[in-house]
Amino acid sequence: MSAQPEVIVVGAGFGGLGVALSLRRAGFDRFTVLERADGPGGVWRDNTYPGAACDVPSSLYSYSFAPSTTWPRRYSAQPDILRYLRSAADEVRDHVRYGAEVVAAAFDETRARWRVTLADGEVVEADVLVCAVGQLSTPAIPQVRGLDRFAGPVFHSATWRHDVDLRGRRVAVVGTGASAAQFVPEIAPVTGHLTVFQRSAPHVLPKPDAALTGRSHPTRLRAARGGVWLAGETLTRLLNGRFTRALVGAVAALHRRLQVRDAALRAALRPSSEPGCKRVLFSNSWYPALSRPDVDVVTEPITEVTEHGVRTADGRDHPADVLIWGTGFTVAGFGFPGITGRGGHDLAAVWAGRPRAHLGLTVPGFPNLFLVYGPNTNLGGNSVVTMIEAQCRYVVAAVRRLAETGAALEVRREVADAFDREMSSRLAGGVWSTCSSWYRTADGEITTNWPGGTWEYLRRTARLRPEDFEPARTTAEV
Numbered sequence: 405m406s407a408q409p410e411v412i413v414v415g416a417g418f419g420g421l422g423v424a425l426s427l428r429r430a431g432f433d434r435f436t437v438l439e440r441a442d443g444p445g446g447v448w449r450d451n452t453y454p455g456a457a458c459d460v461p462s463s464l465y466s467y468s469f470a471p472s473t474t475w476p477r478r479y480s481a482q483p484d485i486l487r488y489l490r491s492a493a494d495e496v497r498d499h500v501r502y503g504a505e506v507v508a509a510a511f512d513e514t515r516a517r518w519r520v521t522l523a524d525g526e527v528v529e530a531d532v533l534v535c536a537v538g539q540l541s542t543p544a545i546p547q548v549r550g551l552d553r554f555a556g557p558v559f560h561s562a563t564w565r566h567d568v569d570l571r572g573r574r575v576a577v578v579g580t581g582a583s584a585a586q587f588v589p590e591i592a593p594v595t596g597h598l599t600v601f602q603r604s605a606p607h608v609l610p611k612p613d614a615a616l617t618g619r620s621h622p623t624r625l626r627a628a629r630g631g632v633w634l635a636g637e638t639l640t641r642l643l644n645g646r647f648t649r650a651l652v653g654a655v656a657a658l659h660r661r662l663q664v665r666d667a668a669l670r671a672a673l674r675p676s677s678e679p680g681c682k683r684v685l686f687s688n689s690w691y692p693a694l695s696r697p698d699v700d701v702v703t704e705p706i707t708e709v710t711e712h713g714v715r716t717a718d719g720r721d722h723p724a725d726v727l728i729w730g731t732g733f734t735v736a737g738f739g740f741p742g743i744t745g746r747g748g749h750d751l752a753a754v755w756a757g758r759p760r761a762h763l764g765l766t767v768p769g770f771p772n773l774f775l776v777y778g779p780n781t782n783l784g785g786n787s788v789v790t791m792i793e794a795q796c797r798y799v800v801a802a803v804r805r806l807a808e809t810g811a812a813l814e815v816r817r818e819v820a821d822a823f824d825r826e827m828s829s830r831l832a833g834g835v836w837s838t839c840s841s842w843y844r845t846a847d848g849e850i851t852t853n854w855p856g857g858t859w860e861y862l863r864r865t866a867r868l869r870p871e872d873f874e875p876a877r878t879t880a881e882v
Contacts, residue, residue: 411803423799444493457586560731585606597698608684632787680785827855
């Protein structure tokens with residue numbers, strides 16, 4: 405093994421760029437980032453719907469090793485976050501290939517190398533493969549009867565049709581999650597009539613947003629980052645306690661009471677699940693938008709789409725010229741391409757609809773493969789960038805060990821199984837197990853979220869433990 409192992413990183417979003425920047429800072433420069441799109445940014449490149457923004461303050465929703473002193477707002481919007489990521493990508497521009505879509509990757513046991521196949525048939529190789537495609541890259545679009553009959557434009561919030569003029573149109577929005585809570589207030593004032601179809605009402609908290617002026621001093625920025633992180637850890641603890649969850653629910657109820665004067669609408673917007681079971685939203689404009697006289701909130705289930713609208717279970721037809729899905733993303737396969745490990749085993753088949761990985765990073769039978777923002781690393785109350793940075797450091801440690809020993813790193817099955825049992829046990833008793841959401845698989849397993857605070861994850865990933873991996877084997881033995 406060379407002192408400089410070759411690394412392929414799939415994806416140029418927060419995860420992939422974080423790995424690339426971390427490798428470069430550690431002195432490793434034989435890496436290539438493969439990005440299927442024509443630019444960096446991941447979800448912040450793709451999601452351009454009106455009002456797209458982050459619900460984590462930018463002081464924490466950014467790399468600690470690459471802080472920005474010029475965020476325009478406490479909670480920055482999509483264009484500002486994308487600008488930040490483009491700036492980060494500029495640091496490793498010579499290592500990034502755009503328009504390079506990965507369709508398959510296979511581990512060559514004879515040579516202990518990963519062979520990565522691109523959509524155009526090109527094959528590239530590396531010692532280490534890092535998949536950083538994120539959990540929220542595949543839009544979830546419900547299969548509703550009659551959808552093909554609808555006469556007007558239909559699109560998902562993640563693939564927003566900016567060429568569709570919504571002014572004066574009758575618009576149907578399906579979904580009341582984080583994306584809808586941002587774009588509905590933006591489009592409500594211009595549509596002729598807006599109908600929002602709600603399957604379950606979210607808990608909504610006030611958003612303490614504010615404009616920022618001038619450049620932030622680095623010391624103040626670090627202090628703000630630490631304060632936001634501590635607030636996120638506190639929120640995580642609140643959502644994990646039965647009585648403290650009630651406190652969060654009370655704040656959300658007061659927010660709803662102050663912003664929704666109509667008693668019938670307020671009742672329709674009252675969540676049936678506990679705070680934190682589904683994603684808690686932060687918004688000052690969601691309830692005012694739904695309270696407009698030209699906006700209807702429909703809670704009856706959708707039964708079919710007609711040529712000119714949407715029909716619900718009560719037999720009512722709701723006219724619409726445009727249909728917008730605000731239904732989030734699917735994470736069943738975590739968006740990873742077809743990956744084949746030792747013995748020809750396919751990762752999707754190994755997971756069989758239930759993704760799992762030790763520390764969310766490594767899978768038995770797949771040497772030198774590392775996942776960023778993988779299974780059980782999503783959060784409900786803090787910045788996922790904190791988790792991503794921990795994973796980047798872990799990947800750097802793995803590459804460093806590979807350079808020193810030349811031995812493939814494959815997590816031991818008993819170690820991974822013990823971690824999986826721990827996750828299942830801890831998550832089974834938590835708030836996420838009390839209702840259905842995108843956090844859970846079809847059989848009810850929670851494969852997306854981390855059960856504790858970020859501090860615990862930082863501690864557990866701080867050191868790569870050689871004893872967690874199979875005994876060292878040379879390339880000839882693999």
